[in-house]
Amino acid sequence: MSKRKSKEKSLPLGECISQVQAQLRQRLLQRGRPDRRCGVEAQHKHLVELLKRTVIHGESNSALIIGPRGSGKTMLLRDALEEILTVREIKDNVLQVQLNGLLQTDDRIALKDITRQLNLENVVGERVFGSIAENLSFLLEALKTGDRTSSCPVLFVLDEFDLFAHHKNQTLLYNLFDIAQSAQAPVAVIGLTCRLIHLLNSFTFSDYQEGVKDLLSLAPEFPDPQYSEKWNTNLQVLLENKSVEEVLQKQFNTSKDMRSLHMLLLLVLCRVNGSHPHLSAGDFVEAQRLRSQDSKxxxxxxxxxxxxxxxxxxxxxxxxxxxxxxxxxxxxxxxxxxxxxxxxxxxxxxxxxxxxxxxxxxxxxxxxxxxxxxxxxxxxxxxxxxxxxxxxxxxxxxxxxxxxxxxxxxxxxxxx
Known part of the structure; x- marks a missing residue:
């Protein structure tokens, strides 16, 4: 690339800083993220296979993803769904129902939301059902277009799963799992809960450092290639700095969950501005100091x-x-x-x-x-x-x- 062309693509420093803040904040706030799945690759593969058996082969399944807050349960499920729904034919033939135990506080509210998310309000109309089982069976029956293989698969995602278990007689859960075990319709019931600890990150400190690099690196499509190259080169040198390594090691020893790391890096990123266009070791030290401050x-x-x-x-x-x-x-x-x-x-x-x-x-x-x-x-x-x-x-x-x-x-x- 000639110097002239390179200069034509250069942006004002203020615009570069705005782009850095927008892209990296989005990534750190988990609306976007690197492809690296730290420590949960085996669980990801298993979940993808389970979901494929439902959406492709019409086989009903159920799974419970258990882990502490910030361990990556939602990210794991989101990645798995993205992977299987990349094929348009599959995506157009799969229905998803998202429920949350904090919102659907009883089975009546949950059934109403299931009806809404499946777009079956007109089908149900003024019909009166004798039980939750009858209501749920009718909803799934309405989705059938023929035999089991041509029925529309439904993925039920139950966040804060343990709260659904507190519903009276656990009627909704009982009927969902009953349908998953029968030949009524292909459904997958995926629960997420932090009630018990099972999904633990197994990555090493080296994986953790690579995660930081992924989170803070600018993508190749960044509007200003020159600035992007300088930013990534500076980041590589910075991650080899002893002070930065000590900060990350302390954070890693305190908490391995990625959400905590994201909060630290957001504080680091906040220090970037027009007069300070690149990260420094001092930014990491100051961010760690702010994170460890005693509020009282x-x-x-x-x-x-x-x-x-x-x-x-x-x-x-x-x-x-x-x-x-x-x-x-x-x-x-x-x-x-x-x-x-x-x-x-x-x-x-x-x-x-x-x-x-x-x-x-x-x-x-x-x-x-x-x-x-x-x-x-x-x-x-x-x-x-x-x-x-x-x-x-x-x-x-x-x-x-x-x-x-x-x-x-x-x-x-x-x-x-």
């Missing part, structure tokens, strides 16, 4: 000096009384000792103001009332528990903006 310690950074003093007083009380609960009156007394010792009128707040600050700490869920206590107890004497530990308070004081020296010294004396 961050809340402390926004407290007023009075509220921070009350937190220190509570921690001091816990040290003195070995973690026993406290009430507002005890905290106020401890705070007053500090004020008198330092002889600082700047901290001499009226009691109602201090109580208001105490209640704000409760609203922020930094303290909570002890369970089983009577609500009739005066709020000044209601026993409370601090939901922070030494390390969180220490970290917050180090980063607290313009923290008065005497307050910091008081805190250190109670944290020692």
């Amino acid at each position: 310690a961050n809340i402390l950074h926004g407290l007023s000096v009075l509220e921070m003093c009350l937190v220190i007083a509570m921690k001091h009380l816990q040290d003195i009384y070995s973690g026993e609960p406290f009430n507002f009156q005890m905290v106020h007394n401890e705070f007053q000792k500090f004020v008198q010792r330092k002889a600082h009128s700047v901290y001499n707040f009226e009691k109602p103001v201090v109580l208001k600050a105490f209640e704000h700490l409760y609203q922020l869920e930094l303290i909570k009332p002890m369970e089983g206590l009577s609500v009739r107890t005066q709020k000044e004497y209601r026993l409370m528990k601090l939901l922070l530990d030494h390390s969180q308070i220490s970290e917050a004081l180090q980063k607290y903006p313009n923290c008065p020296t005497d307050v910091r010294q008081w805190a250190m004396s109670s944290l020692s």
Whole structure:
């Protein structure tokens, strides 16, 4: 390619950044993804074969895909369906019914949705059925165009499958599986649930790194080939960087699920802009820092000096009384000792103001009332528990903006 042609295809840097953000965000948010199926290749092959036996050979089947959230259940099923439905003749002859236990909370609602998704509202009309079994059998019978081999296959996907098992008498599940075992019509019933752990990612750290490369690489059809080439070359070098490898290793050791990785990479991607057009090792380090931040310690950074003093007083009380609960009156007394010792009128707040600050700490869920206590107890004497530990308070004081020296010294004396 001549230099002239290459320049003609170049886009403004801002446009390249917009394209990168659009394409990679779409991929990381799982509306698009690489072809790599990390650790579930065998399960994918088995599921494809099972579905093919239904849509091609008219054989009824059922399967339950079990795994924790983020392990790839939905991705596995979506990939398998895409693979078997690439042939137009098959796609046009297969009906899909998508149900979710969070939405179809009883069998009546589920049957209504099945009717809607199969476009059989006009066929059912005002007909009254004596049972769910009769209703379901009628729906499937309406899809028949002849014998079993010419009947239209139906794929039932039941997400949050365990919630359907809580329906009264499990009538819908009973009838679906009964149909799958009979010769009524070719159906496949696929359930997805995170109730039990079975589908576990078995990929190695090398597979994990390759997954990161796939997720962040720009495709060949990227509008600006020059920028795309620089981006991918920079990414390759970056993934060999020791700091980046340490970040990914820590993430891998913490959680192997791809959804967690996607969230980390989204934070990395957010740092790309016109003045910072390529990823750097610092972006990964900063993203990891943000992911591992302590939310309660961050809340402390926004407290007023009075509220921070009350937190220190509570921690001091816990040290003195070995973690026993406290009430507002005890905290106020401890705070007053500090004020008198330092002889600082700047901290001499009226009691109602201090109580208001105490209640704000409760609203922020930094303290909570002890369970089983009577609500009739005066709020000044209601026993409370601090939901922070030494390390969180220490970290917050180090980063607290313009923290008065005497307050910091008081805190250190109670944290020692």
